[in-house]
Amino acid sequence: MSPLRPLLVLGRLIVATLALGVAEAPAVSPPARPLIVDEITLEGATRTSLDVVSRYLPLAAGDAVTPDQLLAAVDELRGSDLFAEVDFRTVRGDERGHLRLVLTAREHGPDVRFGTGFRDLDGWYLIPLQLRWDGLLGRGDRLRAQFGLGYRLAEVRLAFEEPRLGRDGRWSWGTELSSGAIDRRYFVDGIAYDHPIERTSFEAHLSRRLGEHWSIGVAGARQKIHADSLSTVAEDDDFRGVSAGDRIDAADVPLSASRHVGDVLGDVVRLDFVGDSRGEPGVALSPASGAWGRLRAETVLREDAHASRVELDLRTYRRVGAGVLALRGRAGAVEETAAFYDRFYLGGPYTVRGFLDESISPSEGDTRFWIASAEWRARLAGAPGRPRLVGSVFVDAGEGWTGGQRVAADDVAVSAGWGFRVRVPWIDSIGFDFGVPLTETPTRTSWAGHGALGWNF
Amino acid sequence: MELLSAVRVRRVLGRVAVASLLCAAPIASALAENPPTIDDVMPMRIGDLLASAVHTSHLPGAVIAGSLESGLPSAVELSLDLRDDHDRTVAQRTVFYRIAFDLWEEIFRLQGPGEDRTFPDLRSLESFLSDIPRVSVASLDRLDPRERHRIRVGCRLHPVAPRETERLDEWLGGETPDAQESRRNANSASEREVSVSLGRVIRFFYRGQRDDEEVASRFSAWFVPDDLPESAESPGVRK
Numbered sequence: 001m002s003p004l005r006p007l008l009v010l011g012r013l014i015v016a017t018l019a020l021g022v023a024e025a026p027a028v029s030p031p032a033r034p035l036i037v038d039e040i041t042l043e044g045a046t047r048t049s050l051d052v053v054s055r056y057l058p059l060a061a062g063d064a065v066t067p068d069q070l071l072a073a074v075d076e077l078r079g080s081d082l083f084a085e086v087d088f089r090t091v092r093g094d095e096r097g098h099l100r101l102v103l104t105a106r107e108h109g110p111d112v113r114f115g116t117g118f119r120d121l122d123g124w125y126l127i128p129l130q131l132r133w134d135g136l137l138g139r140g141d142r143l144r145a146q147f148g149l150g151y152r153l154a155e156v157r158l159a160f161e162e163p164r165l166g167r168d169g170r171w172s173w174g175t176e177l178s179s180g181a182i183d184r185r186y187f188v189d190g191i192a193y194d195h196p197i198e199r200t201s202f203e204a205h206l207s208r209r210l211g212e213h214w215s216i217g218v219a220g221a222r223q224k225i226h227a228d229s230l231s232t233v234a235e236d237d238d239f240r241g242v243s244a245g246d247r248i249d250a251a252d253v254p255l256s257a258s259r260h261v262g263d264v265l266g267d268v269v270r271l272d273f274v275g276d277s278r279g280e281p282g283v284a285l286s287p288a289s290g291a292w293g294r295l296r297a298e299t300v301l302r303e304d305a306h307a308s309r310v311e312l313d314l315r316t317y318r319r320v321g322a323g324v325l326a327l328r329g330r331a332g333a334v335e336e337t338a339a340f341y342d343r344f345y346l347g348g349p350y351t352v353r354g355f356l357d358e359s360i361s362p363s364e365g366d367t368r369f370w371i372a373s374a375e376w377r378a379r380l381a382g383a384p385g386r387p388r389l390v391g392s393v394f395v396d397a398g399e400g401w402t403g404g405q406r407v408a409a410d411d412v413a414v415s416a417g418w419g420f421r422v423r424v425p426w427i428d429s430i431g432f433d434f435g436v437p438l439t440e441t442p443t444r445t446s447w448a449g450h451g452a453l454g455w456n457f
Numbered sequence: 458m459e460l461l462s463a464v465r466v467r468r469v470l471g472r473v474a475v476a477s478l479l480c481a482a483p484i485a486s487a488l489a490e491n492p493p494t495i496d497d498v499m500p501m502r503i504g505d506l507l508a509s510a511v512h513t514s515h516l517p518g519a520v521i522a523g524s525l526e527s528g529l530p531s532a533v534e535l536s537l538d539l540r541d542d543h544d545r546t547v548a549q550r551t552v553f554y555r556i557a558f559d560l561w562e563e564i565f566r567l568q569g570p571g572e573d574r575t576f577p578d579l580r581s582l583e584s585f586l587s588d589i590p591r592v593s594v595a596s597l598d599r600l601d602p603r604e605r606h607r608i609r610v611g612c613r614l615h616p617v618a619p620r621e622t623e624r625l626d627e628w629l630g631g632e633t634p635d636a637q638e639s640r641r642n643a644n645s646a647s648e649r650e651v652s653v654s655l656g657r658v659i660r661f662f663y664r665g666q667r668d669d670e671e672v673a674s675r676f677s678a679w680f681v682p683d684d685l686p687e688s689a690e691s692p693g694v695r696k
Contacts (some may be wrong), residue, residue: 071529089524092560093560096561098560099527111656111657112654113654116650128653426651427651427652
């Protein structure tokens with residue numbers, strides 16, 4: 001039986017359920033004559049001024065708008081999350097065709113949240129507690145403190161951000177203080193090891209939007225890193241005679257050969273150049289047009305070594321048939337002097353999905369890599385514009401190596417598979433990707449499954 | 458300073474509360490005096506279709522009437538549930554009547570399934586809504602012609618009308634700023650994080666997903682499809 005069959009049956013059931021009820025909206029209205037907005041006023045906000053609101057509301061006094069454009073403008077303000085709630089009313093103006101817009105806002109108070117996250121190199125983690133106080137200073141600011149806990153990660157983070165600054169609202173800045181411990185995973189002879197790394201970091205970043213699609217950002221961070229000299233076996237392996245939690249002697253830890261084990265203090269300077277012309281997610285919960293790209297250049301200045309790193313990430317989306325074809329290419333290079341925790345690791349949901357996390361790269365990591373993915377996404381159930389269940393098929397390929405190593409076509413890791421995403425209120429979508437390696441795997445596994453929050457690219 | 462601001466906040470909150478009460482009082486009183494009602498639901502046959510006439514009073518209601526002249530569209534939503542002999546829903550239909558006041562022409566405009574009318578004043582609009590002639594409910598082919606059925610009509614008011622069907626879907630789908638933020642942070646090459654407000658979750662389970670509640674509802678009398686009159690002969694049809 002095809003593994004997709006239960007999903008198709010489930011999809012048909014949902015479609016049948018939805019088909020029971022049909023909602024009919026009024027006929028599309030003829031183009032309305034624009035109304036003139038005489039004045040915009042704000043009520044209910046004690047910290048946030050109308051000047052700040054104007055950076056989020058695409059509407060100004062004197063503008064001519066149709067009622068639908070006015071509603072869309074207020075929707076955009078709501079969607080920006082500047083306020084906890086935005087209500088509005090219009091008041092007839094003094095002249096025919098004129099009106100005044102009155103916004104009534106409720107500002108954010110302290111908010112207790114919970115959630116989850118995934119990082120390619122750190123795995124899944126829960127956020128049992130997140131405290132937010134957005135708009136505390138009345139400048140559209142965001143303040144977050146959170147605690148994350150996972151199998152391979154424990155951390156606390158405090159972040160502050162002002163996303164729209166300046167007269168034109170195109171500047172943003174933020175700062176973040178974080179401290180935590182992660183277990184970096186690597187494989188040797190098919191055995192998974194976790195290597196503890198403690199990291200404390202203070203970062204500040206500044207960015208500016210350039211035109212409609214481009215932005216540039218710079219960031220600086222001071223980091224203190226402690227890489228342990230011992231690793232532990234991550235999973236039981238009766239065949240090889242090891243058990244989860246077994247500690248490996250310092251002499252046998254591949255990473256101990258690295259001179260980067262121990263305490264190290266360093267600074268990181270980063271430059272990002274981002275282009276984004278993607279449309280709204282209108283098909284299969286995915287953008288159906290446009291592209292996204294980021295060029296990142298980074299220099300790590302540590303006590304024991306300096307290393308520069310550059311990474312390019314490109315994604316493009318096109319309607320193909322009833323779905324969307326999403327393509328991604330990523331490539332990166334870092335100097336050979338980089339510590340193992342600053343290098344690249346391939347394998348897992350964000351690189352080559354038919355392989356276990358970080359299983360393709362050697363324990364010391366790669367200093368060069370490229371990956372390419374093609375994924376076709378299509379609706380399985382729900383309304384065409386807002387599906388509830390979406391399926392995908394994908395092919396991933398990638399290769400990593402160190403600078404001096406010869407690149408061979410035989411070393412390219414390739415996998416193919418399928419996945420699904422279910423739209424979930426509040427958190428976009430969750431799902432699962434199931435990949436089968438088409439080339440030899442270092443771990444001798446025949447498949448790999450990965451949970452997912454939204455699309456991986 | 459803190460004390461000062463606390464006093465100021467309290468004073469502002471007090472003023473907002475008093476203003477809200479002052480504003481809400483006349484509306485509440487108007488609604489209490491003349492709340493919208495559904496007076497009659499009259500099933501009929503139009504060829505192969507089951508339809509219903511709906512007679513109402515005091516629509517579009519004080520809240521919509523109060524906001525209409527500000528220039529924004531409002532909507533009256535009618536939900537029609539067809540129930541079988543065991544009171545199970547066998548078909549559903551939701552109909553929106555979008556109402557707007559044209560600030561240039563100073564006339565009311567109503568749009569709905571098969572309807573696009575203008576009214577010179579509120580009274581003529583109310584007159585139209587008091588006697589909604591025929592709203593199709595389901596195909597008669599799908600029904601047991603000898604089984605008893607009845608139709609339940611519920612009415613909701615939207616002071617600002619949904620623009621397109623996707624707005625309706627948005628309400629049902631639960632699109633929120635949380636989901637939008639989740640999509641924004643999807644730009645990261647290798648990490649993803651989502652979080653949900655505990656207060657939002659509690660409100661969701663406490664209040665349900667839809668904020669708007671029915672202002673009126675009514676059942677038709679039981680009927681057997683084979684015995685239904687054709688629309689032309691039905692007493693529910695406006696001549």
